[in-house]
Amino acid sequence: MKNYDFKQVEKEMQNFWNENSIYSFDYESKNEIYSIDTPPPTVSGSLHIGHIFSYTQAEMIARFKRMQGYNVFYPFGFDDNGLPTERLVEKDEGIIAKNLPRSEFIKRCVVTSSKYEKEFKDLWQSLGFSVDWSLQYETINPMVQRISQKSFIRLLKDKKAYMKESPVLWCTECQTSIAQAELETIEKETTFNYVNFQVGEEKLLVATTRPELLYGCVCLFVNPKDDRYIKYIGKNATVPLYDYEIPVLADEKASIDKGSGVVMCATFGDSTDVEWYETHKLPYRKVILPDGTIGESVPLIGGLKVLAARKHIINLLSENGFLIDSENITHTVSVHERCGKEIEIIPSKQWYIDILTNKELFLKAADEINWYPQHMKNRYLLWVENLKWDWCISRQRYFGVPFPIWYCKNCGNVIIADEEMLPVNPIETKPGKICSCGCDEFVPETSVFDTWATSSVTPQINAKWDEENDISDMLLPMSLRTQAHEIIRTWAFYTIVKSLYHTGQIPWKDIMICGFVLAKKGEKISKSKSNSEFSPKLIIENHSADVIRYWAANSKLGSDTFFSIDELTIAKRFITKLWNASKFSISHLQDINLNAHVNLMPVDRWIIDRCTQTTMNARKFLDQYEIGPARHEIDDFFWKDLCDYYIEIVKERLYQPEIHGYEERQSAQYALYYCMLNILKLYAIYVPHITEYIYQEFFRKYENSISLHKLQWETEKSVDDEIIIFGEKLKDIITETRKYKSENALSMKTEIEEVVINTDDKFAELFKQTISDIKACCRAKNIKISVANHS
Ligand SMILES: [Zn+2]
Ligand SMILES: [Zn+2]
Structure with a gap:
């Protein structure tokens, strides 16, 4: 194997996944579906390191669930209408919306948002996101507009949406x-x-x-x-x-x-x-x-x-x-x-969705949803309890989903569009019917929906709610919503409202809430505050996607983290270590025969069981969406047990079968193959590129899978507790010997006379079988096993 060149490999792997549709949702599969309601980023400027932090954590969950055998539905959307986009266009082009003809301004919004969407998508792809891009949606696209307008019409008919003239919260800057x-x-x-x-x-x-x-x-x-x-x-x-x-x-x-x-x-x-x-x-x-x-x-x-x-x-x-x-x-x-x-606060005529009369319902819904981390639920409850205003959904803006209604010129009656007409823009289209008063002249509603009025139906958008290819039965409620904590009161809350109103059920079973990235103490990195030295594009180009991903999996879920370029050092060291360990292992596995019958030596049994144990522990954390603690669990196994101890112990056996025995070498090969493959599987969710590359270079020819990411974690095996304890004791012996040598200023290669192992008879036999390994690893001429007498 050559040196690892991330610039080339990462692109290569992304193309490989793409060409082979590795991450496609399978409509025919009988496997249990795991669906993710992922936040459509607002098209309001460039993405920052905080986006990478939170989106990457969700992405790792998609990969994790896939490797547990789920049929993963992982779509991606863009929230491209509404005020954020309008303000971006105004800023980018130095124009003011109200000074332009409405249609001209909307045209410019469309152009700008598709430009940014392309940038965003490129960035997600360069991070190796395992999104099924055929499931992509934009909140301004016709299907989404139709679902959004349908949602409004049904709420209106259910008397849950209403119009009234009253004092409203008003921004004099945005004039809405x-x-x-x-x-x-x-x-x-x-x-x-x-x-x-x-x-x-x-x-x-x-x-x-x-x-x-x-x-x-x-x-x-x-x-x-x-x-x-x-x-x-x-x-x-x-x-x-x-x-x-x-x-x-x-x-x-x-x-x-x-x-x-x-x-x-x-x-x-x-x-x-x-x-x-x-x-x-x-x-x-x-x-x-x-x-x-x-x-x-x-x-x-x-x-x-x-x-x-x-x-x-x-x-x-x-x-x-x-x-x-x-x-x-x-x-x-x-x-x-x-x-x-x-x-x-200025009085005006606006459209509302009634939320105040159903507070109890929304509070109760919180109990049916699993909140990760649990304490985030309180933020939701606090918000709902303190609500003072119904949800005002009309905005006196331009680039958004229009209200599908007109007003009768004669009597002022609200005329609602027929659902077959949707999506409809009342400014361009007439209702196609006459008012009950006989009048056939109408005034269109010129306001547009609040962008949350549309993004609050993302589960319905994903499920193509009441569209021709409706998959609601398959998808709703969705398995997981991922989002940041500052939009609990908006996105999480409004989605729960709409879902309960439309389907009577909660929108998703679990909600996973990520923290922020801070530049320095207490300061949030966001697009409005320009921390451009943290440009995600530059970081990926200079340091690789895997490095930034590994960094993003560092903390406990929901807690904020700090970022500086120095933080990437640990991730880079890890990539080098993984590459070197794989290279070493593969060089000793060239002649492996996976069909041969092997009698595993105790050390080899230990490392295999430690590997299984690590897999199960990591899964426990990931089932709670704890990506950081799971990674630390895997790191511990990889750096310490595998690299510091196991490889050092079996090196001699691998190099010199003529001294240590050919069957003994086969046993080491088997364990090494098992552990390296499973290490790759575990790290696959964090660093998908390098792991896939190593898999393709060597393991693929032995495994029955086109991609590492289609393999599954081995969590169904049992672990022999005794062999785990034996491994710990063995590690102690090696540590002691190393300590002895360094305290006496001896090189690790110096041969010593004797290592004495004190053990009870439970482990005596295991140690006896391991004498040759200990001798080689400790460079000891003699090993003495002293069995303690319990009687
Ligand atoms: Zn404003
Ligand atoms: Zn009328």
């Missing part, structure tokens, strides 16, 4: 409504302003962080238990600068200790204002427009942006003697996760 799940909270510096309102002859001090909303002020609240203010309840207060009257009301949500204890309610400063607006039936006073400016009709600050308006109003309050104090504070604000802009 968003869902609670798309909020991120950040700490921000601001001022707490103490402003005097007039109540009769008295002044009432009100503390607010949003004085620009004074014109939107609809009442003041005090806590009914706050003795200082009880006398004001029911009276009217005059709004400073604007000079109109509002009532002073009582509500327990007004905090006694915060600010002055009097809080103004404006429409809308935050979600508490919305609650008050609804529970106290308050009027609406419009201040902020969807584009983030103050309405022209608002005196003093009309036309200004929010922050400029705030500054201006503070100056005016101060000049007119209303501002008593201004205190610098840090407070928590909600921002849009996609753009970082502070969220406003």
Whole structure:
């Protein structure tokens, strides 16, 4: 065997797998199906090391399950519509969506997303992902659009989707409504302003962080238990600068200790204002427009942006003697996760999916799903318990799945597309029927679905739900969902919602949640923060896919990990070691006869059983999706038992059969063949390229399989505990001898007089049969076995 050149070999192996469809899902197979609902990455820029970390872990599970005999369904998707893609196109091309004709902008989105999808796919392939690419989907493709629209229509007919005009979470940057799940909270510096309102002859001090909303002020609240203010309840207060009257009301949500204890309610400063607006039936006073400016009709600050308006109003309050104090504070604000802009609350007409009335159902579903790691379930439960808003699914954007509905021009009735028409874009197509009022003119809904409204049906997309080639019976519920923890509240939650609503069952049996990769302490690597020195493409080109994969299998599931290029050193050493050990073994296996009858020597029996034991232990971890601990188990066996001890012990037997015996050599050959082949099988899930290459170079001609990855792990064998203990004792003897030599400054090759082995009679016979091996390995002239007397 030549030297190992990963640049050539990895490409070669990928082509080999591809040409031979090694990873195809078999529709005809009788084997149990193992299906994976893998996250379709959003097309929003380049992939980073964090993606490699999490996707690789899931990929290893696909390989593992395949090698346990499952018929693995491992598809891949791209989430290519929605805001992330739009923002990418805007950034890449320096354009703004709303300045372009709708169709022109969508055209550019299609071009850009297919360009990135190709890059993404190339990257996954260069990592050796065992995806069945014939199962690929894109969330903007016609079939997916059809399933997504079908999902909406059925929810609408079940009264689980509805439209209403109400205050919604609004991003003034992206100019669209968003869902609670798309909020991120950040700490921000601001001022707490103490402003005097007039109540009769008295002044009432009100503390607010949003004085620009004074014109939107609809009442003041005090806590009914706050003795200082009880006398004001029911009276009217005059709004400073604007000079109109509002009532002073009582509500327990007004905090006694915060600010002055009097809080103004404006429409809308935050979600508490919305609650008050609804529970106290308050009027609406419009201040902020969807584009983030103050309405022209608002005196003093009309036309200004929010922050400029705030500054201006503070100056005016101060000049007119209303501002008593201004205190610098840090407070928590909600921002849009996609753009970082502070969220406003603005009333508008939007479509929702009812989730609040079925919280109990969603909480119960969590118990039916196996969460790995278990504690991630709490994040889900916490999120569901604290939900305050129904799921708003309409977005005032362009590149997304359209709502399959129109509104009657005459009576406003909602006209729903027939399912046979799907996918339909109501802007381009008419409903093909008339309204019950007799009118045949319609206004299309121009909003598009939230991207989660589509990605939440990935199990149905994979199963081709109610399509011609529907395989729901075969596939649902799926075996596994893999994902990152920050999208439990979105992707995991919404998928559970849709699955329960559509099929009445959970979407998948297991969910595996991966951690993040951090650049340095506490800092998440993500595309928005450019850690470009960690470009996956460069890392693969310079260090190989196997090396980065081996690194990715380092930690416990769900925990975050750190990355620096230095971290790859261990992986590189491993690749070299695996190559050298294989090369050595193969050089001694050229004349192996696998059909010959061999009487295995004790050391050979030991290493075979240790190999089996390792396989079973690794499987136990992998059944829990613990890729890291499983790898460590295999590493221990490979580095220590096999390389440090076993190969050292049998070297002489392999080299010199004329001294140590020909049958003895055959026994070593048999054990070495067994262990190397099984080591390759175990590592096949982690480093698929080098293992397949070694298999093809030598083992394939003896094994009845075209690819290493079609072989199965040997987990059905039993292990002889006694021989395992014997192996441990033998290792101790060798360690002692090595220690003795190094403490006495002797070379390991130095011959020593005698090694004395103290043992009880249980192991005496095994040691006796091993004398020649110990002699050779320890370079000892004589071995003395001293049997302890138990009686
Ligand atoms: Zn935004
Ligand atoms: Zn009508």
